[in-house]
Amino acid sequence: MPVPAPVTEALLLIVTLLVAGAMAGLTAGLFGNGGGFVVVPALLFVFGVLGYQEEGLIYVAVGTSLATIVISSFRAAVTHHKLGSVDREVLRTWGPWLILGVGVGVYLASLTDARGLTLVFAGGVGIYSLYFLFPTLLDKYSFSHLPSGVPRASLATFLGGFSALLGIGGGTPTVITMTLCGRSIVQAVGTATGVGFIIGLAGCLGFCLIGLTQSIIIGPPGSLGFVNLPALLAISVASLITAPMGAKLAHDLEQIMLKRMFGIYLIAVSVTMFVTSS
Numbered sequence: 001m002p003v004p005a006p007v008t009e010a011l012l013l014i015v016t017l018l019v020a021g022a023m024a025g026l027t028a029g030l031f032g033n034g035g036g037f038v039v040v041p042a043l044l045f046v047f048g049v050l051g052y053q054e055e056g057l058i059y060v061a062v063g064t065s066l067a068t069i070v071i072s073s074f075r076a077a078v079t080h081h082k083l084g085s086v087d088r089e090v091l092r093t094w095g096p097w098l099i100l101g102v103g104v105g106v107y108l109a110s111l112t113d114a115r116g117l118t119l120v121f122a123g124g125v126g127i128y129s130l131y132f133l134f135p136t137l138l139d140k141y142s143f144s145h146l147p148s149g150v151p152r153a154s155l156a157t158f159l160g161g162f163s164a165l166l167g168i169g170g171g172t173p174t175v176i177t178m179t180l181c182g183r184s185i186v187q188a189v190g191t192a193t194g195v196g197f198i199i200g201l202a203g204c205l206g207f208c209l210i211g212l213t214q215s216i217i218i219g220p221p222g223s224l225g226f227v228n229l230p231a232l233l234a235i236s237v238a239s240l241i242t243a244p245m246g247a248k249l250a251h252d253l254e255q256i257m258l259k260r261m262f263g264i265y266l267i268a269v270s271v272t273m274f275v276t277s278s
């Protein structure tokens with residue numbers, strides 16, 4: 001007896017969301033990023049399969065991605081904290097500036113059209129891919145301590161704003177900054193999961209608010225502003241399982257090859273987004 005098409009479609013969507021969540025959680029734990037590079041493209045694909053073709057779907061994908069980062073980053077941060085690799089002082093001093101930056105980023109997103117936001121995402125992913133493809137490129141540079149004062153405020157504010165626009169947790173710049181300043185890669189990744197939690201929480205609240213001000217409904221049902229709750233639930237369930245795995249693997253695996261493989265994936269995502277926005 002053949003399986004009805006709606007059932008097959010529903011199973012495909014559930015499996016896709018679970019896989020995206022699993023990969024998001026794994027990368028959150030491994031690299032300290034919130035998984036947005038995986039979640040945003042996956043959500044755009046899933047929404048397309050559902051038949052939603054509105055230009056504004058990029059807002060729902062970014063907003064929902066930030067919401068999933070709250071879950072995956074928190075779970076990974078708890079594991080890293082138990083392993084002693086979270087610098088709470090960094091989170092305390094960077095936190096206010098990260099939140100300020102997120103506010104600026106959400107405001108800019110509200111002023112940007114869908115194509116512009118898609119291009120920002122594609123360009124940002126392309127820039128981030130360089131670090132993963134050439135992870136040792138910055139090894140020759142080093143600093144005696146983490147930035148403080150105006151440099152810290154400027155870096156954290158920019159990081160929060162740029163991450164909010166891309167729907168990511170800002171883990172990669174955090175890892176780069178901390179390792180260049182003499183911190184171990186394990187501590188950098190662990191602290192970056194906390195940064196992702198701060199950015200994700202502030203960002204998803206912001207996208208909820210700007211979405212609620214819209215007079216039209218964008219995306220599939222079950223959305224609160226620009227955050228789709230069913231997608232958030234499915235992705236979060238999977239990421240809760242895999243985030244601790246990634247955190248533990250970060251303590252055990254040689255990450256150079258893993259980073260390069262992830263860099264290739266990011267290039268593919270960037271090119272695809274540029275093509276679809278043209």
